[in-house]
Amino acid sequence: MLFKLSLSNIKKSLRDYAVYFFTILIGVSVFYIFNSLDSQTAFITAASDSRSIIELMITIMNILSVFVAVVLGLLLVYANRFLMKRRSKEFAVYMMLGMSKGQITSILVVETVIIGMTSLITGLICGIGLSQLTSALVGNMFEADMSKYSFTVSTSAIIKTIIYFGIMYLIVMIFNALTLGKTKLINLLQFGKRSEKTKMKNPVLCIIVFIIGVCGLAYAYHSIDRIFDHKLNFLAVLIAIGSICTFLIFWSVSGMLLRLIMSMKKTYFAGLNSFTFRQLSSKINTMVMSMTVICLMLFVTICMISSAFSIRNSMNSTLNTNCPADIQIACDIDAKEENAYHLTDYCESKGFDISKYTKELCILTTYHDINFKTATFAANEDDSSMLKSLSDNPEELVPLSKYNELMRLYGKKEETLEKDQFILCCDYSQIKASRDHILSQNKKIDLFGSELTSKYDMCDSEGFIILSSQHINFGFFVVPDELIEKNIDKAYISSEYITGKYGTKNKNECKKIHEKLRDDYNKNIYPYNDDFFVMYNSKVDIANSTVGLAVLVTFIGLYVGLVFLIACGAVLSLKELSESADSITRYDMLRKIGVEEKDISRSLFAQTGLFFALPMVLAVIHSIFGMRFSKMILQSMGADTMLSSAWMTSCILLAIYGGYFIITYLCSKNIIRSNK
């Protein structure tokens, strides 16, 4: 009997359940997709050489999943509370008929189980389907080898999803029982009868609060640009200021908006505007806190998604510019010429001949003057400069002819120097800034007792020695050959680099040569003995770790971003729908006094649109400044293209947030039309 009742209840309130169902469905699929990533073949081949990064990623995903589950759980409770409210009349009838609260609770339990099971199963099916799409996407995004692509279903992810959502449903059920236990029949009966009391806030107070909010935000925005001048916990202070000010702005806007429009008599008394803005303002008034949270979540979402894309984009593109050769081995020598044990000699003694594998080879020796350290160079900088952390290292000196030889190999621009000139090469952004600053004040340096002048006013960011995936050149000085030759008895050999190209563009061939070379290397050079530490760098390895890192960052960004976006959309949508349902009589009345359907639709569209737009507008403003901060961090990691990622982000936002808006508008329209 109770089961029958539950079933018919669901059928009856299918429209109310639609958004709830939709939300759980997306939640389940997103949850599954991200937790099943480890079993995606495409993903594994993409980064087969960087297993450790995948493991790191899985650990992070596990932690994130708990966080995401909490967010989704709260969303579920919120959505459920909305449904309970909508049905309070129904519960009142049950109670009046003499049904006990226990029986009503069991009806609800059955309903939750039915809805939960259906949405869980549908969500999982959607998730399994979509995860295939994701793996194709991953493959596409990171140029992975798709040859081993096959249909996979991750049992562990399914089990995990079921367990997590099972717990969430359990919480929802307990929550339902508790709410129902507390309510009194009279409250249930009178629910919805209470007339909306529009509390008018004091306008002067509102304006003051608004100004405080705007000033606070301006301060936070202003400070975020200079965040590196402060301690890191200052960031937390700024975030707190930002959040509080967001709340203040919503609080004051909710109070002022109506007054502002009301003062514009022409606008206010045109068509349905008075009605539209009253509706909107009552909605915002009851949701100041939620609006704040939604706005902040949207802000985090925008920053997360765009940073994720930005990292991916730049990692793919910087790889080619920063890794123009295939193989590099290097070692620190730190000895004078006469005592030096050269890398080439060491390799020869070990029987490792790199030239067997390469078409082109360049051997570069760098020197240093023990009296010319970073501290000497940065003598006039204050202590906060990042250069100071390197202060004890002698600066690396590269003879021009050797430098040009390497640049030829890399396919980059060669340089010329007068005999008293030098070029400082550096591309790691924060260090470059300090070095540029020093050069702009003093272009002269003293090496082995002779004075040299910088050829350029700032660092050359084109030249580098070490193969890498990012801009990480801390700086070296290109000096005329004669300077080293003249002072060879004073100069120390700093390091030696052997850089080579396989001479083929074909990826598979590269891989084959690389594997042979690495086997040879591992057999002969690695494990290090003789206290001779050889650094080994290859394009294939760098590419693999880059892909791993990029996947990791992109997916974490997308995961959290998507969940937040869904949560925001769902909360706004549910609120709007419940408001529409509560306003059915109002719309009926409007029709009775002869308002055209077209005008009603327009009013509804404006209400829904403004309601969705308000938190978004502030979130976008936040993001413009927040992204400047993430850009600074990203730049230090080597990413610098923000534009295309902003594009991608807007597309995703438009698709999901806009989707929620359109669904909400259409559903609301349907709700207010239904009653004749």
Next chain:
Amino acid sequence: MELLKIEHIEKYYGSRSSLTKAVDDISFNVNNGEFVAIMGASGSGKTTLLNCISTIDKVTAGHIYLEDRDITKLKGKQLNTFRRDNLGFIFQDFNLLDTLTAYENIALALSIKKVPAKEIASKVNAAAEKLGITEVLNKYPYQMSGGQKQRVASARAIITEPKLILADEPTGALDSKSAKMLLTCLSVLNTEQDATIMMVTHDSFSASYAQRVIFIKDGKIFSEINKGDQSRKEFFNKIIDVITLLGGDVSDAV
């Protein structure tokens, strides 16, 4: 002059097997500037009749003409526009928007007709004065008494100067003092403004304020009486007489 002409209208509910004739072949006319009351017991079809005239419901057969325009032929969009431009409504449960102040509720009727904001203020204030609600104009419906709410609703109904004002049990939710006040207001509107009012009621006291009362029983016109030169008291007694004739079930509503 004839304003409203109702010709043989019928309204059926249900299927062929269980047919309910809510309105069964009713015809009558309403002249310009008349105050007509329609009386009948619950379920006699009076509200269905009003709904048909107000185009909220559709007739099964017959025609309704407002100034020679057949309103039973109107469709979709035209319906709302027709209501907006020609009719004024007063409902039993007031139907005021609870989110708007009294002033805004009244103004809404004008603003949806795209009346410029400048003219709105003077019109609203004039109507409010006539109905004695000037002091509640800035209050919300929940801050007003039932009588005040109904007078606000009346102000909203008359402000657009509609051809016909339809009132559905306007005193139904009011105490007797408020009811009396509202009815006085309505008759003042009728006599001074020449407003044509059609009121549905089951309350003989309310009906006695009208100039003509039409009695409906089981979807048909049972009888019709005119006030003529009689005093309201005499007219009231006459109404009671008809109700007695009509059967017991209306008298309990007196």
